[in-house]
Amino acid sequence: MTINGSDAVIKVDHVSRWFGNVVSVSDVTFDIRPGITGLLGPNGAGKTTLLRMITGLAEVSDGSITVFGESVRNNSDLYRRIGVMSEHETVYQFMKGREFVKMMARLKGVADIDMAADRAIGLVDLADASLRPMGTYSRGMRQRMRLAATLVHEPEILILDEPLNGADPRQRVYFQSLLKRLAAEGRTIVISSHILEEVERIAETVLLIVNGKLAASGDFHAIRAALDERPYHVRLLSDSPRELASALV
Template sequence: MTAIATEPAKTNMSTVELAGVSHWYGNVVAVNDVTLTIGPGVTGLLGPNGAGKTTVLHMMAGFLPPSQGTVTVNGRPSWRNPDVYKDLGLVTERESVPGFLTAWEFVLASAKLHGLPDPAAAAAKAIGIVEMNDAKDRRISTYSKGMRQRTRVAAALVHDPAVLLLDEPFNGMDPRQRLHMMDLLHGMASQGRTILFSSHILEEVEQLSGTVQVIVAGRLAASGDYRHIRRLMTNRPHVFMIQSSDNRKLGAVLMELDSVSGVELEPTGLQVRANDYGTFTRALSKVARDKDIRLTAVMPSDESLENVFSYLVAS
Protein backbone atom coordinates (compact mmCIF):
# COMPACT_ATOMS: atom_id res chain seq x y z
CA MET A 1 0.00 0.00 0.00
CA THR A 2 1.39 3.40 -0.98
CA ALA A 3 0.82 6.08 1.62
CA ILE A 4 -0.92 9.29 0.58
CA ALA A 5 0.94 12.34 1.93
CA THR A 6 -0.38 15.86 1.49
CA GLU A 7 2.48 17.92 2.83
CA PRO A 8 6.22 17.64 3.47
CA ALA A 9 7.45 16.65 6.89
CA LYS A 10 7.88 19.55 9.29
CA THR A 11 11.23 20.19 10.88
CA ASN A 12 10.58 21.65 14.32
CA MET A 13 12.06 21.36 17.78
CA SER A 14 8.79 19.88 19.03
CA THR A 15 8.57 16.78 16.86
CA VAL A 16 8.16 13.03 16.95
CA GLU A 17 9.76 11.18 14.05
CA LEU A 18 9.64 7.61 12.83
CA ALA A 19 12.10 6.66 10.09
CA GLY A 20 11.65 3.27 8.38
CA VAL A 21 10.16 1.82 11.57
CA SER A 22 8.94 -1.75 11.87
CA HIS A 23 8.03 -3.81 14.91
CA TRP A 24 7.25 -7.48 15.07
CA TYR A 25 6.15 -9.87 17.79
CA GLY A 26 7.72 -13.19 16.87
CA ASN A 27 6.48 -13.90 13.35
CA VAL A 28 3.71 -11.28 13.53
CA VAL A 29 4.49 -7.91 11.92
CA ALA A 30 2.57 -5.23 13.83
CA VAL A 31 4.13 -2.16 12.18
CA ASN A 32 5.76 -2.31 8.76
CA ASP A 33 8.23 0.30 7.45
CA VAL A 34 6.48 3.44 8.76
CA THR A 35 8.04 6.84 8.18
CA LEU A 36 6.27 9.93 9.52
CA THR A 37 6.85 13.21 11.33
CA ILE A 38 4.45 14.70 13.87
CA GLY A 39 4.98 18.43 14.33
CA PRO A 40 3.33 21.18 16.40
CA GLY A 41 -0.46 21.12 16.40
CA VAL A 42 -3.05 18.41 16.95
CA THR A 43 -2.79 15.23 14.88
CA GLY A 44 -5.19 12.30 14.94
CA LEU A 45 -3.88 8.73 14.75
CA LEU A 46 -6.43 6.48 13.07
CA GLY A 47 -6.70 2.86 12.06
CA PRO A 48 -8.92 -0.21 12.43
CA ASN A 49 -8.57 -2.42 15.50
CA GLY A 50 -5.30 -4.30 15.29
CA ALA A 51 -3.82 -1.92 12.72
CA GLY A 52 -0.80 -1.06 14.89
CA LYS A 53 -1.79 2.29 16.42
CA THR A 54 -1.00 1.36 20.00
CA THR A 55 2.30 -0.24 18.96
CA VAL A 56 3.26 3.03 17.22
CA LEU A 57 2.37 5.05 20.33
CA HIS A 58 4.28 2.67 22.59
CA MET A 59 7.40 2.98 20.44
CA MET A 60 7.09 6.78 20.51
CA ALA A 61 6.81 6.62 24.30
CA GLY A 62 9.81 4.31 24.67
CA PHE A 63 7.80 1.32 25.90
CA LEU A 64 8.81 -0.78 22.90
CA PRO A 65 11.98 -0.79 20.79
CA PRO A 66 11.67 -0.57 17.02
CA SER A 67 12.67 -3.90 15.49
CA GLN A 68 13.93 -1.83 12.59
CA GLY A 69 14.36 1.92 12.00
CA THR A 70 14.54 4.80 14.46
CA VAL A 71 12.04 6.62 16.71
CA THR A 72 12.98 10.04 18.09
CA VAL A 73 11.29 12.68 20.22
CA ASN A 74 12.75 16.14 19.70
CA GLY A 75 15.73 14.52 18.03
CA ARG A 76 16.46 12.05 20.85
CA PRO A 77 15.84 8.28 20.71
CA SER A 78 12.79 7.27 22.75
CA TRP A 79 13.96 3.73 23.56
CA ARG A 80 15.97 3.34 26.78
CA ASN A 81 16.13 7.09 27.21
CA PRO A 82 14.27 8.28 30.35
CA ASP A 83 15.34 11.86 29.65
CA VAL A 84 12.84 11.93 26.79
CA TYR A 85 10.08 12.30 29.40
CA LYS A 86 11.30 15.80 30.21
CA ASP A 87 9.56 16.80 26.97
CA LEU A 88 6.92 14.08 26.75
CA GLY A 89 3.55 13.54 28.41
CA LEU A 90 1.68 10.26 27.98
CA VAL A 91 -1.84 9.01 28.63
CA THR A 92 -2.16 5.31 27.82
CA GLU A 93 -5.42 3.64 26.85
CA ARG A 94 -5.21 1.16 29.70
CA GLU A 95 -5.91 2.64 33.13
CA SER A 96 -3.29 2.15 35.82
CA VAL A 97 -4.33 4.64 38.49
CA PRO A 98 -4.04 3.51 42.16
CA GLY A 99 -7.55 3.76 43.57
CA PHE A 100 -6.38 4.37 47.15
CA LEU A 101 -4.75 7.69 46.18
CA THR A 102 -6.52 11.00 45.75
CA ALA A 103 -6.13 12.98 42.54
CA TRP A 104 -3.96 15.46 44.43
CA GLU A 105 -1.64 12.70 45.69
CA PHE A 106 -1.41 11.07 42.27
CA VAL A 107 -0.62 14.25 40.35
CA LEU A 108 1.75 15.48 43.08
CA ALA A 109 3.64 12.19 42.89
CA SER A 110 4.01 12.68 39.13
CA ALA A 111 5.37 16.19 39.71
CA LYS A 112 7.90 14.89 42.23
CA LEU A 113 9.00 12.07 39.90
CA HIS A 114 9.76 14.70 37.27
CA GLY A 115 11.94 16.53 39.78
CA LEU A 116 10.07 19.82 39.41
CA PRO A 117 11.31 22.70 41.59
CA ASP A 118 7.85 23.36 43.07
CA PRO A 119 5.85 20.12 42.70
CA ALA A 120 2.88 21.34 44.75
CA ALA A 121 2.39 24.42 42.54
CA ALA A 122 2.73 22.34 39.38
CA ALA A 123 0.22 19.76 40.65
CA ALA A 124 -2.27 22.47 41.64
CA LYS A 125 -1.99 24.06 38.19
CA ALA A 126 -2.48 20.74 36.34
CA ILE A 127 -5.49 19.77 38.45
CA GLY A 128 -7.05 23.16 37.82
CA ILE A 129 -6.48 22.85 34.07
CA VAL A 130 -8.56 19.64 33.93
CA GLU A 131 -11.23 21.04 36.30
CA MET A 132 -10.72 18.53 39.10
CA ASN A 133 -10.32 20.96 42.02
CA ASP A 134 -13.66 20.07 43.63
CA ALA A 135 -12.82 16.35 43.79
CA LYS A 136 -9.03 16.42 44.17
CA ASP A 137 -9.10 15.19 47.80
CA ARG A 138 -11.37 12.21 47.16
CA ARG A 139 -9.97 8.74 46.56
CA ILE A 140 -9.65 7.87 42.88
CA SER A 141 -11.62 4.65 43.52
CA THR A 142 -14.74 6.81 44.02
CA TYR A 143 -14.36 8.57 40.65
CA SER A 144 -16.30 8.02 37.46
CA LYS A 145 -14.33 6.86 34.43
CA GLY A 146 -14.29 10.41 33.05
CA MET A 147 -12.91 11.79 36.30
CA ARG A 148 -10.18 9.15 36.38
CA GLN A 149 -9.31 10.03 32.81
CA ARG A 150 -9.00 13.72 33.64
CA THR A 151 -6.77 12.86 36.60
CA ARG A 152 -4.47 10.90 34.29
CA VAL A 153 -4.35 13.81 31.86
CA ALA A 154 -3.39 16.15 34.74
CA ALA A 155 -0.52 13.83 35.67
CA ALA A 156 0.67 13.86 32.04
CA LEU A 157 0.52 17.67 31.90
CA VAL A 158 2.12 18.40 35.26
CA HIS A 159 5.62 19.07 33.85
CA ASP A 160 4.32 21.19 30.94
CA PRO A 161 5.53 18.84 28.16
CA ALA A 162 6.22 19.98 24.61
CA VAL A 163 4.92 16.65 23.23
CA LEU A 164 1.73 14.95 24.38
CA LEU A 165 0.73 11.41 23.36
CA LEU A 166 -2.87 10.43 24.13
CA ASP A 167 -4.37 6.99 23.51
CA GLU A 168 -8.20 7.25 23.51
CA PRO A 169 -8.12 10.34 25.79
CA PHE A 170 -11.89 10.97 25.77
CA ASN A 171 -12.92 7.56 27.11
CA GLY A 172 -15.63 7.93 29.74
CA MET A 173 -15.95 11.70 29.47
CA ASP A 174 -19.39 13.29 29.23
CA PRO A 175 -20.10 15.78 26.41
CA ARG A 176 -19.18 18.85 28.49
CA GLN A 177 -15.92 17.27 29.62
CA ARG A 178 -15.08 16.34 26.02
CA LEU A 179 -15.65 19.89 24.82
CA HIS A 180 -13.48 21.24 27.62
CA MET A 181 -10.71 18.76 26.81
CA MET A 182 -10.88 19.67 23.12
CA ASP A 183 -10.56 23.37 24.00
CA LEU A 184 -7.62 22.54 26.26
CA LEU A 185 -5.80 20.59 23.53
CA HIS A 186 -6.46 23.32 20.95
CA GLY A 187 -5.04 25.89 23.35
CA MET A 188 -1.92 23.82 23.98
CA ALA A 189 -1.42 23.27 20.25
CA SER A 190 -1.72 27.01 19.59
CA GLN A 191 1.23 27.48 21.97
CA GLY A 192 3.40 25.29 19.74
CA ARG A 193 3.02 21.93 21.43
CA THR A 194 2.89 18.68 19.50
CA ILE A 195 -0.18 16.58 20.33
CA LEU A 196 -0.90 13.14 18.89
CA PHE A 197 -4.05 11.34 19.93
CA SER A 198 -5.80 8.18 18.85
CA SER A 199 -9.54 7.71 18.92
CA HIS A 200 -11.98 5.17 17.54
CA ILE A 201 -14.67 7.89 17.35
CA LEU A 202 -14.11 9.64 14.03
CA GLU A 203 -16.31 12.58 14.99
CA GLU A 204 -13.88 13.41 17.81
CA VAL A 205 -10.94 13.42 15.43
CA GLU A 206 -12.84 15.51 12.87
CA GLN A 207 -13.76 18.11 15.50
CA LEU A 208 -10.29 18.26 17.02
CA SER A 209 -7.94 17.99 14.06
CA GLY A 210 -7.98 18.08 10.28
CA THR A 211 -4.55 16.44 10.20
CA VAL A 212 -4.41 12.66 10.44
CA GLN A 213 -2.01 9.74 10.26
CA VAL A 214 -3.85 6.62 9.12
CA ILE A 215 -2.40 3.19 9.87
CA VAL A 216 -3.86 0.22 8.00
CA ALA A 217 -2.50 -3.31 8.45
CA GLY A 218 0.66 -1.95 10.06
CA ARG A 219 1.49 0.47 7.24
CA LEU A 220 1.05 4.21 6.89
CA ALA A 221 -1.87 4.54 4.46
CA ALA A 222 -2.27 8.33 4.47
CA SER A 223 -0.78 11.41 6.10
CA GLY A 224 -1.92 15.04 6.17
CA ASP A 225 -5.19 16.96 5.94
CA TYR A 226 -7.97 14.45 5.36
CA ARG A 227 -9.80 16.74 2.92
CA HIS A 228 -6.70 16.95 0.76
CA ILE A 229 -6.22 13.20 1.10
CA ARG A 230 -9.72 12.71 -0.30
CA ARG A 231 -8.94 14.89 -3.31
CA LEU A 232 -5.89 12.79 -4.08
CA MET A 233 -7.97 9.62 -4.30
CA THR A 234 -8.30 9.52 -8.06
CA ASN A 235 -9.70 5.98 -8.02
CA ARG A 236 -13.00 7.12 -6.49
CA PRO A 237 -15.41 9.65 -8.02
CA HIS A 238 -15.84 12.87 -6.04
CA VAL A 239 -19.45 13.57 -5.09
CA PHE A 240 -20.82 17.13 -5.02
CA MET A 241 -24.21 18.56 -4.08
CA ILE A 242 -24.90 21.64 -6.24
CA GLN A 243 -27.71 24.18 -6.09
CA SER A 244 -28.23 26.72 -8.84
CA SER A 245 -30.76 29.00 -10.49
CA ASP A 246 -31.56 26.26 -13.05
CA ASN A 247 -30.61 22.77 -11.89
CA ARG A 248 -32.08 20.96 -14.91
CA LYS A 249 -30.21 23.08 -17.42
CA LEU A 250 -26.99 22.84 -15.44
CA GLY A 251 -27.32 19.07 -15.13
CA ALA A 252 -27.72 18.65 -18.86
CA VAL A 253 -24.62 20.73 -19.56
CA LEU A 254 -22.52 18.95 -16.92
CA MET A 255 -23.30 15.54 -18.41
CA GLU A 256 -21.29 16.59 -21.47
CA LEU A 257 -18.10 17.16 -19.48
CA ASP A 258 -15.39 14.50 -19.61
CA SER A 259 -14.70 15.00 -15.91
CA VAL A 260 -18.30 14.09 -14.94
CA SER A 261 -19.32 10.45 -14.59
CA GLY A 262 -22.89 10.95 -13.36
CA VAL A 263 -25.56 13.53 -12.55
CA GLU A 264 -28.75 13.02 -10.55
CA LEU A 265 -31.49 15.61 -10.10
CA GLU A 266 -32.71 15.56 -6.50
CA PRO A 267 -35.19 17.73 -4.57
CA THR A 268 -32.28 19.48 -2.84
CA GLY A 269 -30.28 20.06 -6.03
CA LEU A 270 -27.88 18.18 -8.28
CA GLN A 271 -25.74 15.29 -7.12
CA VAL A 272 -22.71 15.19 -9.39
CA ARG A 273 -20.00 12.51 -9.50
CA ALA A 274 -16.73 13.83 -10.88
CA ASN A 275 -13.67 11.84 -11.93
CA ASP A 276 -11.22 14.67 -11.24
CA TYR A 277 -11.75 17.21 -8.47
CA GLY A 278 -9.64 20.04 -9.89
CA THR A 279 -10.74 19.69 -13.50
CA PHE A 280 -14.41 19.58 -12.56
CA THR A 281 -14.38 22.54 -10.17
CA ARG A 282 -12.62 24.71 -12.75
CA ALA A 283 -15.03 23.64 -15.49
CA LEU A 284 -18.11 24.15 -13.32
CA SER A 285 -17.62 27.88 -12.84
CA LYS A 286 -16.91 28.36 -16.55
CA VAL A 287 -19.98 26.40 -17.64
CA ALA A 288 -22.23 28.29 -15.23
CA ARG A 289 -20.92 31.64 -16.46
CA ASP A 290 -21.26 30.70 -20.15
CA LYS A 291 -24.82 29.45 -19.69
CA ASP A 292 -25.85 32.34 -17.43
CA ILE A 293 -26.60 30.02 -14.51
CA ARG A 294 -26.08 31.31 -10.99
CA LEU A 295 -24.48 28.87 -8.57
CA THR A 296 -25.86 29.19 -5.04
CA ALA A 297 -24.12 26.22 -3.37
CA VAL A 298 -21.33 23.79 -4.28
CA MET A 299 -20.62 21.30 -1.52
CA PRO A 300 -18.37 18.23 -1.62
CA SER A 301 -20.53 15.57 0.05
CA ASP A 302 -18.01 12.78 0.57
CA GLU A 303 -15.10 14.67 2.15
CA SER A 304 -15.94 13.79 5.73
CA LEU A 305 -13.32 11.98 7.76
CA GLU A 306 -15.67 9.00 7.95
CA ASN A 307 -15.74 8.74 4.14
CA VAL A 308 -11.98 9.15 3.82
CA PHE A 309 -11.31 6.58 6.51
CA SER A 310 -13.68 4.02 4.99
CA TYR A 311 -12.10 4.48 1.55
CA LEU A 312 -8.59 4.00 2.94
CA VAL A 313 -9.51 0.90 4.92
CA ALA A 314 -11.30 -0.64 1.93
CA SER A 315 -8.51 0.08 -0.58
Protein backbone atom coordinates in the same frame (compact mmCIF):
# COMPACT_ATOMS: atom_id res chain seq x y z
CA MET B 1 -1.94 19.93 4.24
CA THR B 2 1.31 17.99 4.55
CA ILE B 3 2.93 16.64 7.68
CA ASN B 4 6.48 16.54 6.36
CA GLY B 5 8.76 19.48 7.05
CA SER B 6 12.02 20.71 8.51
CA ASP B 7 10.30 21.75 11.77
CA ALA B 8 9.15 18.23 12.58
CA VAL B 9 9.37 17.38 16.29
CA ILE B 10 8.90 13.63 15.82
CA LYS B 11 10.37 11.77 12.84
CA VAL B 12 9.40 8.16 12.14
CA ASP B 13 11.54 6.68 9.37
CA HIS B 14 10.68 3.29 7.80
CA VAL B 15 9.77 1.85 11.20
CA SER B 16 8.65 -1.75 11.68
CA ARG B 17 7.88 -3.77 14.78
CA TRP B 18 7.36 -7.50 14.89
CA PHE B 19 6.79 -10.10 17.56
CA GLY B 20 8.09 -13.43 16.29
CA ASN B 21 6.29 -13.99 12.99
CA VAL B 22 3.61 -11.37 13.75
CA VAL B 23 4.18 -7.94 12.18
CA SER B 24 2.47 -5.22 14.24
CA VAL B 25 3.85 -2.16 12.40
CA SER B 26 5.24 -2.37 8.86
CA ASP B 27 7.58 0.17 7.20
CA VAL B 28 5.85 3.32 8.49
CA THR B 29 7.26 6.78 7.72
CA PHE B 30 5.90 10.17 8.81
CA ASP B 31 6.81 13.44 10.56
CA ILE B 32 4.84 15.22 13.29
CA ARG B 33 4.88 18.99 13.83
CA PRO B 34 3.65 21.08 16.78
CA GLY B 35 -0.14 21.11 17.06
CA ILE B 36 -2.57 18.22 17.27
CA THR B 37 -2.04 15.12 15.16
CA GLY B 38 -4.65 12.37 15.17
CA LEU B 39 -3.56 8.75 14.88
CA LEU B 40 -6.64 7.06 13.43
CA GLY B 41 -7.30 3.38 12.84
CA PRO B 42 -9.41 0.40 13.90
CA ASN B 43 -8.66 -1.51 17.08
CA GLY B 44 -5.64 -3.74 16.56
CA ALA B 45 -4.26 -1.62 13.70
CA GLY B 46 -0.95 -1.00 15.47
CA LYS B 47 -1.62 2.48 16.92
CA THR B 48 -0.65 1.64 20.49
CA THR B 49 2.50 -0.19 19.40
CA LEU B 50 3.48 2.83 17.32
CA LEU B 51 2.92 5.20 20.25
CA ARG B 52 4.94 2.96 22.55
CA MET B 53 7.86 3.08 20.12
CA ILE B 54 7.61 6.88 19.81
CA THR B 55 7.81 7.22 23.61
CA GLY B 56 10.64 4.70 23.95
CA LEU B 57 8.52 2.17 25.83
CA ALA B 58 8.92 -0.38 23.02
CA GLU B 59 11.94 -1.13 20.89
CA VAL B 60 11.95 -0.60 17.13
CA SER B 61 12.58 -3.81 15.15
CA ASP B 62 13.68 -1.89 12.05
CA GLY B 63 13.97 1.77 11.04
CA SER B 64 14.43 4.74 13.37
CA ILE B 65 12.48 7.24 15.48
CA THR B 66 13.84 10.58 16.65
CA VAL B 67 12.27 13.17 18.93
CA PHE B 68 13.82 16.64 18.85
CA GLY B 69 16.52 15.05 16.71
CA GLU B 70 17.47 12.44 19.33
CA SER B 71 16.75 8.75 19.77
CA VAL B 72 14.15 8.40 22.52
CA ARG B 73 15.11 4.88 23.61
CA ASN B 74 16.88 4.91 27.01
CA ASN B 75 17.09 8.71 26.88
CA SER B 76 16.10 9.93 30.35
CA ASP B 77 16.54 13.62 29.50
CA LEU B 78 14.16 13.26 26.58
CA TYR B 79 11.62 11.34 28.68
CA ARG B 80 11.20 14.46 30.83
CA ARG B 81 10.05 16.41 27.78
CA ILE B 82 7.28 13.91 27.00
CA GLY B 83 3.98 13.26 28.77
CA VAL B 84 2.28 9.92 28.17
CA MET B 85 -1.30 8.95 28.95
CA SER B 86 -1.93 5.29 28.18
CA GLU B 87 -5.24 3.77 27.11
CA HIS B 88 -5.55 1.70 30.29
CA GLU B 89 -6.39 3.40 33.56
CA THR B 90 -3.50 3.32 36.01
CA VAL B 91 -5.00 4.92 39.11
CA TYR B 92 -5.54 3.78 42.69
CA GLN B 93 -9.23 4.13 43.50
CA PHE B 94 -8.51 5.02 47.15
CA MET B 95 -6.00 7.74 46.26
CA LYS B 96 -7.12 11.35 46.24
CA GLY B 97 -6.74 13.16 42.94
CA ARG B 98 -4.17 15.62 44.25
CA GLU B 99 -2.11 12.81 45.81
CA PHE B 100 -2.08 11.00 42.47
CA VAL B 101 -0.84 14.06 40.60
CA LYS B 102 1.79 14.77 43.27
CA MET B 103 3.01 11.17 43.04
CA MET B 104 3.56 11.57 39.30
CA ALA B 105 5.36 14.88 39.93
CA ARG B 106 7.79 13.11 42.26
CA LEU B 107 8.43 10.41 39.67
CA LYS B 108 9.22 13.10 37.10
CA GLY B 109 11.63 14.90 39.42
CA VAL B 110 9.60 18.12 39.68
CA ALA B 111 11.18 20.60 42.11
CA ASP B 112 8.08 22.27 43.62
CA ILE B 113 5.62 19.38 43.75
CA ASP B 114 2.73 21.22 45.42
CA MET B 115 2.84 24.16 43.04
CA ALA B 116 3.12 21.90 40.00
CA ALA B 117 0.22 19.72 41.14
CA ASP B 118 -2.05 22.70 41.80
CA ARG B 119 -1.19 24.21 38.42
CA ALA B 120 -1.89 20.96 36.53
CA ILE B 121 -5.14 20.31 38.38
CA GLY B 122 -6.23 23.86 37.65
CA LEU B 123 -5.61 23.29 33.95
CA VAL B 124 -8.14 20.45 33.91
CA ASP B 125 -10.57 22.37 36.18
CA LEU B 126 -10.75 19.76 38.95
CA ALA B 127 -9.53 21.74 41.96
CA ASP B 128 -12.88 21.28 43.74
CA ALA B 129 -12.63 17.48 43.40
CA SER B 130 -8.89 17.11 44.01
CA LEU B 131 -9.24 16.03 47.66
CA ARG B 132 -11.75 13.28 46.88
CA PRO B 133 -10.75 9.64 46.30
CA MET B 134 -10.52 8.94 42.58
CA GLY B 135 -12.86 5.99 43.05
CA THR B 136 -15.68 8.53 43.49
CA TYR B 137 -14.95 10.19 40.12
CA SER B 138 -16.82 9.63 36.89
CA ARG B 139 -14.85 8.08 34.03
CA GLY B 140 -14.45 11.50 32.41
CA MET B 141 -13.18 13.06 35.65
CA ARG B 142 -10.62 10.28 36.07
CA GLN B 143 -9.40 10.89 32.53
CA ARG B 144 -9.03 14.60 33.25
CA MET B 145 -7.10 13.92 36.47
CA ARG B 146 -4.88 11.48 34.57
CA LEU B 147 -4.25 14.27 32.06
CA ALA B 148 -3.28 16.56 34.96
CA ALA B 149 -0.75 13.94 36.05
CA THR B 150 0.53 13.80 32.47
CA LEU B 151 0.92 17.60 32.42
CA VAL B 152 2.45 18.03 35.87
CA HIS B 153 6.05 18.27 34.63
CA GLU B 154 5.05 20.64 31.79
CA PRO B 155 6.04 18.38 28.88
CA GLU B 156 6.49 19.76 25.39
CA ILE B 157 5.00 16.63 23.82
CA LEU B 158 1.77 14.86 24.84
CA ILE B 159 1.10 11.29 23.70
CA LEU B 160 -2.53 10.35 24.45
CA ASP B 161 -3.76 6.84 23.65
CA GLU B 162 -7.58 6.72 23.27
CA PRO B 163 -8.08 9.43 25.95
CA LEU B 164 -11.80 9.91 25.22
CA ASN B 165 -12.82 6.29 25.76
CA GLY B 166 -15.78 6.12 28.12
CA ALA B 167 -16.23 9.89 28.41
CA ASP B 168 -19.75 11.30 28.15
CA PRO B 169 -20.53 13.95 25.49
CA ARG B 170 -20.03 16.89 27.87
CA GLN B 171 -16.66 15.56 29.04
CA ARG B 172 -15.61 14.97 25.43
CA VAL B 173 -16.34 18.58 24.49
CA TYR B 174 -14.39 19.84 27.52
CA PHE B 175 -11.45 17.52 26.79
CA GLN B 176 -11.31 18.60 23.15
CA SER B 177 -11.36 22.30 24.10
CA LEU B 178 -8.60 21.76 26.66
CA LEU B 179 -6.33 19.97 24.18
CA LYS B 180 -6.80 22.78 21.66
CA ARG B 181 -5.73 25.30 24.30
CA LEU B 182 -2.65 23.24 25.13
CA ALA B 183 -1.75 22.98 21.44
CA ALA B 184 -2.13 26.75 21.06
CA GLU B 185 0.65 27.12 23.65
CA GLY B 186 3.04 25.40 21.25
CA ARG B 187 2.83 21.81 22.42
CA THR B 188 2.99 18.81 20.13
CA ILE B 189 0.02 16.54 20.83
CA VAL B 190 -0.57 13.09 19.37
CA ILE B 191 -3.98 11.57 20.10
CA SER B 192 -5.06 8.11 18.98
CA SER B 193 -8.63 7.01 18.29
CA HIS B 194 -10.60 4.52 16.23
CA ILE B 195 -13.43 7.02 15.65
CA LEU B 196 -13.04 9.34 12.64
CA GLU B 197 -15.54 11.98 13.80
CA GLU B 198 -13.80 12.19 17.18
CA VAL B 199 -10.42 12.94 15.63
CA GLU B 200 -11.99 15.27 13.05
CA ARG B 201 -13.20 17.65 15.76
CA ILE B 202 -9.77 18.16 17.25
CA ALA B 203 -6.84 17.21 15.01
CA GLU B 204 -5.25 19.41 12.36
CA THR B 205 -3.49 16.49 10.70
CA VAL B 206 -4.41 12.81 10.59
CA LEU B 207 -2.40 9.63 10.14
CA LEU B 208 -4.53 6.65 9.10
CA ILE B 209 -3.09 3.31 10.25
CA VAL B 210 -4.56 0.10 8.82
CA ASN B 211 -3.08 -3.36 9.44
CA GLY B 212 0.13 -1.84 10.76
CA LYS B 213 0.72 0.34 7.69
CA LEU B 214 0.27 4.05 6.99
CA ALA B 215 -2.73 4.03 4.65
CA ALA B 216 -3.10 7.81 4.31
CA SER B 217 -1.97 11.08 5.87
CA GLY B 218 -2.95 14.73 5.65
CA ASP B 219 -6.08 16.73 6.38
CA PHE B 220 -9.59 15.30 6.61
CA HIS B 221 -10.39 15.76 2.95
CA ALA B 222 -7.49 13.43 2.10
CA ILE B 223 -8.45 10.94 4.81
CA ARG B 224 -12.13 10.80 3.83
CA ALA B 225 -11.16 10.36 0.19
CA ALA B 226 -8.88 7.48 1.16
CA LEU B 227 -11.66 5.86 3.20
CA ASP B 228 -14.13 6.19 0.33
CA GLU B 229 -11.73 4.28 -1.91
CA ARG B 230 -11.55 1.32 0.48
CA PRO B 231 -14.07 -1.51 -0.01
CA TYR B 232 -16.83 -2.01 2.53
CA HIS B 233 -17.99 -5.42 3.72
CA VAL B 234 -21.59 -5.55 4.91
CA ARG B 235 -23.02 -8.63 6.62
CA LEU B 236 -26.78 -9.02 6.93
CA LEU B 237 -28.40 -11.46 9.36
CA SER B 238 -32.03 -12.46 9.06
CA ASP B 239 -34.43 -15.12 10.33
CA SER B 240 -36.03 -15.04 6.86
CA PRO B 241 -33.18 -15.13 4.34
CA ARG B 242 -35.47 -15.74 1.35
CA GLU B 243 -37.57 -12.67 2.13
CA LEU B 244 -34.42 -10.62 2.67
CA ALA B 245 -32.97 -11.77 -0.64
CA SER B 246 -36.19 -10.85 -2.44
CA ALA B 247 -36.18 -7.40 -0.87
CA LEU B 248 -32.59 -6.76 -1.94
CA VAL B 249 -32.92 -7.93 -5.55
